[in-house]
Amino acid sequence: MVKKQSNAKANSMLTAVVANQAGEIFELEGYAAVGMAGETLVALMAGTTRSMPFGSELMYLPERHPILYNLLNGKFETLKENPHAPGESLFPVAAFNSPGYVITHNSAYRQTRNAGYLPLFSYGAVGWHRTKFRTAVVLVDPEPRQDLRQMKHEEVLAGVDKMRRQLPVNRLRQHLEKCALQYGCPAGKNFFLGRYEAPLPTARQCNARCLGCLSLQKNTGIPHSQDRIAFTPTAEEIAQVALAHITSVKKSVVSFGQGCEGDPLLAADVIEPAIRQIRSQTRHGTINMNTNGSRPEILERLFDAGLDSVRISLNSVRDNCYDAYFRPRGYRFKDVLQSIATGLKRDKFVAINYLNSPGFTDSPQEVDALFDFLRNFPIQMIQWRNLNFDPMRYRKKMNAVADQGKPIGVKNLLTRIRRQFPKLKFGYFNPPKENF
Ligand code: SF4
Numbered sequence: 001m002v003k004k005q006s007n008a009k010a011n012s013m014l015t016a017v018v019a020n021q022a023g024e025i026f027e028l029e030g031y032a033a034v035g036m037a038g039e040t041l042v043a044l045m046a047g048t049t050r051s052m053p054f055g056s057e058l059m060y061l062p063e064r065h066p067i068l069y070n071l072l073n074g075k076f077e078t079l080k081e082n083p084h085a086p087g088e089s090l091f092p093v094a095a096f097n098s099p100g101y102v103i104t105h106n107s108a109y110r111q112t113r114n115a116g117y118l119p120l121f122s123y124g125a126v127g128w129h130r131t132k133f134r135t136a137v138v139l140v141d142p143e144p145r146q147d148l149r150q151m152k153h154e155e156v157l158a159g160v161d162k163m164r165r166q167l168p169v170n171r172l173r174q175h176l177e178k179c180a181l182q183y184g185c186p187a188g189k190n191f192f193l194g195r196y197e198a199p200l201p202t203a204r205q206c207n208a209r210c211l212g213c214l215s216l217q218k219n220t221g222i223p224h225s226q227d228r229i230a231f232t233p234t235a236e237e238i239a240q241v242a243l244a245h246i247t248s249v250k251k252s253v254v255s256f257g258q259g260c261e262g263d264p265l266l267a268a269d270v271i272e273p274a275i276r277q278i279r280s281q282t283r284h285g286t287i288n289m290n291t292n293g294s295r296p297e298i299l300e301r302l303f304d305a306g307l308d309s310v311r312i313s314l315n316s317v318r319d320n321c322y323d324a325y326f327r328p329r330g331y332r333f334k335d336v337l338q339s340i341a342t343g344l345k346r347d348k349f350v351a352i353n354y355l356n357s358p359g360f361t362d363s364p365q366e367v368d369a370l371f372d373f374l375r376n377f378p379i380q381m382i383q384w385r386n387l388n389f390d391p392m393r394y395r396k397k398m399n400a401v402a403d404q405g406k407p408i409g410v411k412n413l414l415t416r417i418r419r420q421f422p423k424l425k426f427g428y429f430n431p432p433k434e435n436f
Pocket of ligand 1: 207208209210213214261262263291326
Protein backbone atom coordinates (compact mmCIF):
# COMPACT_ATOMS: atom_id res chain seq x y z
CA MET A 1 0.00 0.00 0.00
CA VAL A 2 1.37 3.45 -0.87
CA LYS A 3 1.27 5.75 2.11
CA LYS A 4 2.63 9.20 2.70
CA GLN A 5 4.83 9.56 5.79
CA SER A 6 3.25 11.40 8.72
CA ASN A 7 4.36 15.04 8.77
CA ALA A 8 6.00 14.74 12.20
CA LYS A 9 8.16 11.83 11.12
CA ALA A 10 8.96 13.27 7.71
CA ASN A 11 9.90 16.60 9.31
CA SER A 12 12.53 15.01 11.52
CA MET A 13 14.04 13.07 8.62
CA LEU A 14 17.02 14.59 6.85
CA THR A 15 16.41 15.58 3.26
CA ALA A 16 18.53 13.59 0.82
CA VAL A 17 21.57 15.29 -0.71
CA VAL A 18 22.87 14.03 -4.05
CA ALA A 19 25.26 15.17 -6.77
CA ASN A 20 25.01 15.52 -10.52
CA GLN A 21 27.63 14.63 -13.13
CA ALA A 22 29.33 18.00 -12.64
CA GLY A 23 29.78 17.23 -8.93
CA GLU A 24 27.24 19.86 -7.88
CA ILE A 25 25.63 18.86 -4.58
CA PHE A 26 21.96 19.62 -3.92
CA GLU A 27 18.88 18.53 -1.93
CA LEU A 28 16.42 16.17 -3.53
CA GLU A 29 12.86 17.06 -2.62
CA GLY A 30 10.60 14.15 -1.73
CA TYR A 31 13.43 11.91 -0.52
CA ALA A 32 15.09 11.40 2.85
CA ALA A 33 18.83 10.73 3.28
CA VAL A 34 19.78 7.12 4.02
CA GLY A 35 22.61 5.54 5.99
CA MET A 36 24.02 2.08 5.35
CA ALA A 37 25.65 -0.38 7.75
CA GLY A 38 26.42 -3.56 5.85
CA GLU A 39 23.11 -4.52 4.24
CA THR A 40 21.07 -2.55 6.78
CA LEU A 41 19.52 0.72 5.61
CA VAL A 42 18.06 3.47 7.80
CA ALA A 43 16.50 6.81 6.97
CA LEU A 44 18.54 9.50 8.75
CA MET A 45 16.74 11.48 11.43
CA ALA A 46 17.61 14.81 13.03
CA GLY A 47 17.67 13.15 16.46
CA THR A 48 20.25 10.53 15.50
CA THR A 49 22.62 12.81 13.59
CA ARG A 50 24.69 15.92 14.36
CA SER A 51 25.45 19.13 12.50
CA MET A 52 28.33 18.31 10.22
CA PRO A 53 31.47 18.99 12.29
CA PHE A 54 33.66 21.92 11.27
CA GLY A 55 36.46 20.82 8.95
CA SER A 56 34.48 17.89 7.50
CA GLU A 57 34.29 17.60 3.73
CA LEU A 58 31.61 16.46 1.31
CA MET A 59 32.48 14.10 -1.53
CA TYR A 60 30.45 12.72 -4.38
CA LEU A 61 30.96 9.11 -5.36
CA PRO A 62 31.32 8.38 -9.07
CA GLU A 63 30.22 5.07 -10.62
CA ARG A 64 27.65 4.70 -7.88
CA HIS A 65 23.95 5.49 -7.42
CA PRO A 66 22.38 6.77 -4.21
CA ILE A 67 19.89 4.77 -2.16
CA LEU A 68 17.27 7.17 -0.84
CA TYR A 69 14.03 6.90 1.10
CA ASN A 70 10.97 7.86 -0.93
CA LEU A 71 8.75 9.90 1.38
CA LEU A 72 5.71 9.29 -0.78
CA ASN A 73 5.68 5.52 -0.79
CA GLY A 74 7.84 4.84 2.29
CA LYS A 75 10.34 2.70 0.38
CA PHE A 76 14.08 2.66 -0.13
CA GLU A 77 14.95 3.27 -3.77
CA THR A 78 18.14 3.35 -5.82
CA LEU A 79 17.97 6.40 -8.06
CA LYS A 80 19.99 6.51 -11.24
CA GLU A 81 18.35 9.65 -12.52
CA ASN A 82 16.93 12.80 -11.01
CA PRO A 83 13.15 12.22 -10.87
CA HIS A 84 12.65 16.00 -11.10
CA ALA A 85 14.96 16.35 -14.13
CA PRO A 86 14.80 13.16 -16.22
CA GLY A 87 18.06 12.36 -17.97
CA GLU A 88 20.22 13.94 -15.26
CA SER A 89 22.38 11.24 -13.62
CA LEU A 90 22.52 11.17 -9.82
CA PHE A 91 25.44 10.22 -7.59
CA PRO A 92 25.69 9.60 -3.85
CA VAL A 93 27.24 12.16 -1.51
CA ALA A 94 29.27 11.23 1.58
CA ALA A 95 30.93 13.16 4.40
CA PHE A 96 34.54 12.78 5.46
CA ASN A 97 34.13 13.83 9.07
CA SER A 98 36.64 15.65 11.24
CA PRO A 99 38.85 13.80 13.77
CA GLY A 100 37.07 12.85 16.98
CA TYR A 101 33.79 11.86 15.27
CA VAL A 102 32.96 8.19 14.68
CA ILE A 103 30.56 7.41 11.87
CA THR A 104 27.52 5.28 12.65
CA HIS A 105 26.51 4.74 9.02
CA ASN A 106 28.07 4.95 5.62
CA SER A 107 26.45 6.85 2.81
CA ALA A 108 24.00 4.42 1.16
CA TYR A 109 24.58 3.49 -2.46
CA ARG A 110 24.81 0.72 -5.03
CA GLN A 111 27.84 0.59 -7.23
CA THR A 112 27.80 0.03 -10.97
CA ARG A 113 29.17 -3.25 -12.31
CA ASN A 114 32.56 -1.82 -13.32
CA ALA A 115 32.97 0.68 -10.50
CA GLY A 116 36.59 1.29 -9.48
CA TYR A 117 37.71 1.37 -5.84
CA LEU A 118 37.00 4.50 -3.83
CA PRO A 119 40.08 6.39 -2.58
CA LEU A 120 41.24 6.18 1.05
CA PHE A 121 38.61 8.13 2.95
CA SER A 122 35.68 7.17 5.14
CA TYR A 123 32.28 7.71 3.58
CA GLY A 124 29.85 8.84 6.28
CA ALA A 125 26.13 9.31 5.68
CA VAL A 126 24.95 12.91 5.33
CA GLY A 127 21.70 14.80 4.79
CA TRP A 128 20.21 18.28 4.98
CA HIS A 129 17.96 19.65 7.72
CA ARG A 130 16.89 23.20 8.48
CA THR A 131 19.67 25.05 6.64
CA LYS A 132 22.46 22.71 7.69
CA PHE A 133 24.19 19.51 6.66
CA ARG A 134 23.96 16.81 9.32
CA THR A 135 26.05 13.64 9.51
CA ALA A 136 25.60 10.25 11.16
CA VAL A 137 28.36 10.49 13.78
CA VAL A 138 29.09 10.18 17.49
CA LEU A 139 31.59 12.52 19.13
CA VAL A 140 34.27 10.54 20.99
CA ASP A 141 36.94 13.20 21.53
CA PRO A 142 36.05 16.88 21.93
CA GLU A 143 39.69 18.08 22.19
CA PRO A 144 40.44 20.68 19.48
CA ARG A 145 43.93 19.22 18.87
CA GLN A 146 43.48 19.14 15.11
CA ASP A 147 40.94 21.93 14.75
CA LEU A 148 42.16 23.86 11.69
CA ARG A 149 40.62 27.08 13.02
CA GLN A 150 43.34 27.08 15.67
CA MET A 151 46.17 26.70 13.16
CA LYS A 152 46.75 30.12 11.68
CA HIS A 153 49.12 29.92 8.74
CA GLU A 154 51.21 32.91 9.85
CA GLU A 155 51.68 31.28 13.27
CA VAL A 156 52.79 28.02 11.66
CA LEU A 157 55.28 30.00 9.53
CA ALA A 158 56.58 31.79 12.62
CA GLY A 159 57.06 28.38 14.29
CA VAL A 160 58.90 27.09 11.22
CA ASP A 161 61.29 30.08 11.40
CA LYS A 162 61.87 29.55 15.10
CA MET A 163 62.63 25.85 14.65
CA ARG A 164 64.97 26.58 11.73
CA ARG A 165 67.02 28.76 14.05
CA GLN A 166 66.83 26.25 16.91
CA LEU A 167 67.61 23.10 14.84
CA PRO A 168 69.37 24.37 11.69
CA VAL A 169 70.77 21.05 10.44
CA ASN A 170 68.13 18.58 11.52
CA ARG A 171 66.57 16.54 8.65
CA LEU A 172 63.57 15.48 10.73
CA ARG A 173 62.73 19.15 11.42
CA GLN A 174 63.05 19.74 7.66
CA HIS A 175 60.75 16.79 6.90
CA LEU A 176 58.12 18.11 9.33
CA GLU A 177 58.23 21.48 7.56
CA LYS A 178 57.14 19.74 4.38
CA CYS A 179 54.40 17.88 6.28
CA ALA A 180 53.07 21.10 7.81
CA LEU A 181 53.42 23.42 4.83
CA GLN A 182 52.95 21.19 1.79
CA TYR A 183 50.62 18.46 3.04
CA GLY A 184 48.85 20.64 5.61
CA CYS A 185 49.33 17.85 8.17
CA PRO A 186 47.74 18.97 11.47
CA ALA A 187 50.20 16.90 13.53
CA GLY A 188 53.12 18.57 11.75
CA LYS A 189 51.53 21.99 12.29
CA ASN A 190 51.14 21.34 16.00
CA PHE A 191 54.89 20.80 16.30
CA PHE A 192 55.58 24.26 14.85
CA LEU A 193 52.74 25.81 16.82
CA GLY A 194 54.28 24.38 19.98
CA ARG A 195 51.19 22.58 21.27
CA TYR A 196 49.84 19.13 22.08
CA GLU A 197 51.50 16.22 20.24
CA ALA A 198 54.54 16.30 17.95
CA PRO A 199 55.05 13.61 15.32
CA LEU A 200 58.36 11.72 15.09
CA PRO A 201 58.18 9.84 11.76
CA THR A 202 61.12 7.48 11.49
CA ALA A 203 60.38 4.14 9.81
CA ARG A 204 60.70 3.47 6.10
CA GLN A 205 59.71 -0.21 6.31
CA CYS A 206 56.63 -2.09 7.39
CA ASN A 207 55.92 -5.78 7.93
CA ALA A 208 52.19 -5.43 7.19
CA ARG A 209 50.46 -4.67 3.90
CA CYS A 210 47.26 -3.03 5.06
CA LEU A 211 44.70 -2.77 2.29
CA GLY A 212 44.16 0.86 3.25
CA CYS A 213 47.75 1.87 4.06
CA LEU A 214 47.90 5.65 3.74
CA SER A 215 51.61 5.77 2.98
CA LEU A 216 52.06 2.91 0.51
CA GLN A 217 49.78 1.47 -2.18
CA LYS A 218 51.39 -0.88 -4.68
CA ASN A 219 49.59 -1.56 -7.98
CA THR A 220 46.12 -0.87 -6.54
CA GLY A 221 45.32 2.19 -8.63
CA ILE A 222 44.45 3.98 -5.37
CA PRO A 223 46.54 7.05 -4.57
CA HIS A 224 48.17 7.00 -1.11
CA SER A 225 47.54 10.16 0.88
CA GLN A 226 51.10 10.96 1.91
CA ASP A 227 54.57 9.93 0.79
CA ARG A 228 56.38 7.65 3.16
CA ILE A 229 59.44 9.21 4.82
CA ALA A 230 62.41 8.60 2.48
CA PHE A 231 65.22 8.56 5.07
CA THR A 232 65.80 7.32 8.60
CA PRO A 233 66.58 10.15 10.96
CA THR A 234 69.41 9.59 13.43
CA ALA A 235 68.75 9.09 17.14
CA GLU A 236 70.18 12.59 17.71
CA GLU A 237 67.84 14.18 15.17
CA ILE A 238 64.83 12.47 16.75
CA ALA A 239 65.86 13.41 20.29
CA GLN A 240 66.46 17.06 19.28
CA VAL A 241 62.98 17.41 17.77
CA ALA A 242 61.34 15.61 20.70
CA LEU A 243 63.18 17.70 23.29
CA ALA A 244 62.38 20.94 21.45
CA HIS A 245 58.72 20.02 21.86
CA ILE A 246 58.80 18.60 25.37
CA THR A 247 60.77 21.48 26.86
CA SER A 248 58.42 24.14 25.54
CA VAL A 249 54.97 22.51 25.75
CA LYS A 250 52.92 21.70 28.85
CA LYS A 251 51.46 18.17 28.89
CA SER A 252 53.39 17.42 25.70
CA VAL A 253 53.23 14.16 23.77
CA VAL A 254 55.77 13.03 21.15
CA SER A 255 54.72 10.12 18.97
CA PHE A 256 56.45 7.60 16.77
CA GLY A 257 54.28 5.94 14.14
CA GLN A 258 52.66 8.46 11.81
CA GLY A 259 50.62 8.25 8.64
CA CYS A 260 53.70 9.10 6.57
CA GLU A 261 55.86 6.19 7.65
CA GLY A 262 56.05 2.43 7.97
CA ASP A 263 55.95 0.76 11.37
CA PRO A 264 58.25 2.21 14.04
CA LEU A 265 58.99 -1.19 15.61
CA LEU A 266 61.07 -1.81 12.48
CA ALA A 267 63.17 1.27 13.24
CA ALA A 268 63.89 0.38 16.87
CA ASP A 269 67.64 0.59 16.28
CA VAL A 270 67.40 4.37 16.16
CA ILE A 271 64.28 4.80 18.27
CA GLU A 272 65.64 3.02 21.33
CA PRO A 273 68.75 5.25 21.64
CA ALA A 274 66.60 8.29 20.81
CA ILE A 275 64.26 7.51 23.72
CA ARG A 276 67.27 7.01 26.01
CA GLN A 277 68.67 10.39 24.95
CA ILE A 278 65.35 12.11 25.61
CA ARG A 279 64.99 10.44 28.98
CA SER A 280 68.59 11.27 29.94
CA GLN A 281 67.60 14.96 29.64
CA THR A 282 64.06 15.07 31.01
CA ARG A 283 61.37 13.09 32.79
CA HIS A 284 58.73 15.40 31.35
CA GLY A 285 56.64 14.74 28.26
CA THR A 286 54.91 11.57 27.14
CA ILE A 287 56.77 9.39 24.68
CA ASN A 288 54.21 7.42 22.70
CA MET A 289 54.32 4.92 19.88
CA ASN A 290 51.57 4.19 17.35
CA THR A 291 52.29 0.77 15.92
CA ASN A 292 50.95 -2.49 14.54
CA GLY A 293 52.36 -4.17 17.66
CA SER A 294 53.97 -6.96 15.65
CA ARG A 295 57.12 -7.34 17.73
CA PRO A 296 56.47 -7.65 21.46
CA GLU A 297 60.13 -8.31 22.30
CA ILE A 298 61.17 -5.02 20.68
CA LEU A 299 58.36 -3.17 22.40
CA GLU A 300 59.68 -4.51 25.71
CA ARG A 301 63.10 -3.01 24.92
CA LEU A 302 61.50 0.34 24.14
CA PHE A 303 59.58 0.27 27.42
CA ASP A 304 62.93 -0.37 29.16
CA ALA A 305 64.32 2.71 27.41
CA GLY A 306 61.43 4.92 28.62
CA LEU A 307 58.49 4.61 26.21
CA ASP A 308 55.39 5.66 28.17
CA SER A 309 52.45 4.60 26.05
CA VAL A 310 51.53 2.57 23.03
CA ARG A 311 48.62 2.64 20.61
CA ILE A 312 48.12 -0.53 18.64
CA SER A 313 46.13 -0.56 15.41
CA LEU A 314 43.43 -3.16 14.83
CA ASN A 315 40.65 -3.36 12.32
CA SER A 316 39.27 -6.39 14.14
CA VAL A 317 39.92 -8.52 17.21
CA ARG A 318 39.28 -11.66 15.15
CA ASP A 319 42.49 -13.07 13.73
CA ASN A 320 41.07 -14.01 10.30
CA CYS A 321 39.59 -10.53 9.79
CA TYR A 322 42.81 -8.93 11.05
CA ASP A 323 44.88 -11.01 8.63
CA ALA A 324 42.59 -10.21 5.70
CA TYR A 325 43.10 -6.47 6.19
CA PHE A 326 46.63 -6.15 7.66
CA ARG A 327 48.11 -9.00 5.58
CA PRO A 328 51.01 -9.42 8.02
CA ARG A 329 54.40 -10.68 6.88
CA GLY A 330 56.55 -12.48 9.40
CA TYR A 331 54.27 -12.01 12.40
CA ARG A 332 50.92 -13.33 13.62
CA PHE A 333 47.89 -11.80 15.30
CA LYS A 334 48.96 -13.51 18.52
CA ASP A 335 52.14 -11.37 18.48
CA VAL A 336 49.94 -8.27 18.44
CA LEU A 337 48.03 -9.60 21.46
CA GLN A 338 51.36 -10.35 23.12
CA SER A 339 52.42 -6.71 22.61
CA ILE A 340 49.21 -5.55 24.27
CA ALA A 341 49.82 -7.97 27.15
CA THR A 342 53.40 -6.72 27.46
CA GLY A 343 52.27 -3.12 27.75
CA LEU A 344 49.74 -4.04 30.42
CA LYS A 345 52.25 -6.17 32.32
CA ARG A 346 54.70 -3.26 32.31
CA ASP A 347 51.97 -0.97 33.65
CA LYS A 348 52.13 1.24 30.56
CA PHE A 349 49.23 3.12 29.02
CA VAL A 350 47.81 0.88 26.29
CA ALA A 351 45.28 2.06 23.71
CA ILE A 352 43.97 0.38 20.62
CA ASN A 353 43.38 2.26 17.44
CA TYR A 354 40.16 0.48 16.50
CA LEU A 355 39.25 1.08 12.88
CA ASN A 356 35.51 1.48 12.62
CA SER A 357 33.45 0.37 9.64
CA PRO A 358 29.67 0.38 10.27
CA GLY A 359 28.13 -2.99 9.48
CA PHE A 360 31.36 -4.80 10.37
CA THR A 361 32.53 -3.26 13.66
CA ASP A 362 29.00 -3.42 15.08
CA SER A 363 28.22 -6.90 13.75
CA PRO A 364 27.27 -9.29 16.60
CA GLN A 365 30.29 -11.49 15.83
CA GLU A 366 32.80 -8.63 16.09
CA VAL A 367 31.02 -7.18 19.13
CA ASP A 368 31.19 -10.51 21.00
CA ALA A 369 34.86 -10.86 20.10
CA LEU A 370 35.56 -7.29 21.23
CA PHE A 371 33.91 -7.87 24.61
CA ASP A 372 35.99 -11.03 25.08
CA PHE A 373 39.10 -9.10 24.11
CA LEU A 374 38.35 -6.29 26.58
CA ARG A 375 37.80 -8.80 29.38
CA ASN A 376 41.11 -10.53 28.61
CA PHE A 377 43.11 -7.36 27.92
CA PRO A 378 42.00 -4.53 30.24
CA ILE A 379 43.44 -1.75 28.09
CA GLN A 380 43.01 1.86 29.15
CA MET A 381 41.60 3.37 25.99
CA ILE A 382 39.94 2.75 22.66
CA GLN A 383 40.81 5.34 20.07
CA TRP A 384 38.00 5.18 17.56
CA ARG A 385 39.02 5.94 14.03
CA ASN A 386 36.93 5.60 10.93
CA LEU A 387 38.44 3.15 8.50
CA ASN A 388 39.51 5.11 5.44
CA PHE A 389 38.62 2.50 2.89
CA ASP A 390 35.99 1.69 0.27
CA PRO A 391 33.10 0.36 2.45
CA MET A 392 31.83 -2.20 -0.07
CA ARG A 393 35.28 -3.50 -0.90
CA TYR A 394 35.95 -3.89 2.82
CA ARG A 395 32.69 -5.71 3.38
CA LYS A 396 33.47 -8.13 0.58
CA LYS A 397 36.94 -8.83 1.99
CA MET A 398 35.60 -9.41 5.49
CA ASN A 399 32.65 -11.53 4.34
CA ALA A 400 35.11 -13.77 2.53
CA VAL A 401 36.71 -14.80 5.83
CA ALA A 402 34.01 -14.50 8.52
CA ASP A 403 30.28 -14.18 9.11
CA GLN A 404 28.83 -10.77 9.89
CA GLY A 405 25.29 -10.75 11.24
CA LYS A 406 22.81 -7.89 11.39
CA PRO A 407 24.64 -4.92 12.97
CA ILE A 408 23.59 -3.76 16.42
CA GLY A 409 24.43 -0.12 15.60
CA VAL A 410 27.65 1.77 16.35
CA LYS A 411 25.92 4.04 18.88
CA ASN A 412 24.51 1.04 20.68
CA LEU A 413 27.94 -0.61 20.66
CA LEU A 414 29.56 2.44 22.29
CA THR A 415 26.83 2.57 24.94
CA ARG A 416 27.19 -1.12 25.74
CA ILE A 417 30.96 -0.85 26.09
CA ARG A 418 30.67 2.18 28.38
CA ARG A 419 28.17 0.31 30.53
CA GLN A 420 30.23 -2.84 30.82
CA PHE A 421 33.71 -1.26 31.01
CA PRO A 422 33.14 2.04 32.82
CA LYS A 423 36.86 2.71 33.36
CA LEU A 424 37.75 2.33 29.69
CA LYS A 425 38.41 5.69 28.03
CA PHE A 426 37.15 6.59 24.57
CA GLY A 427 39.01 9.11 22.46
CA TYR A 428 40.83 9.92 19.28
CA PHE A 429 44.09 11.55 20.41
CA ASN A 430 46.99 10.13 22.43
CA PRO A 431 46.65 11.55 25.94
CA PRO A 432 49.56 13.05 27.91
CA LYS A 433 50.61 11.02 30.96
CA GLU A 434 49.09 13.67 33.23
CA ASN A 435 45.70 12.40 31.97
CA PHE A 436 46.40 8.64 32.11
S1 SF4 B 1 50.80 -1.07 9.68
FE1 SF4 B 1 50.68 1.11 9.08
S2 SF4 B 1 52.47 1.47 7.74
FE2 SF4 B 1 52.18 -0.76 7.93
S3 SF4 B 1 50.97 -1.31 6.14
FE3 SF4 B 1 49.53 -0.99 7.84
S4 SF4 B 1 48.94 1.18 7.66
FE4 SF4 B 1 50.78 0.92 6.38
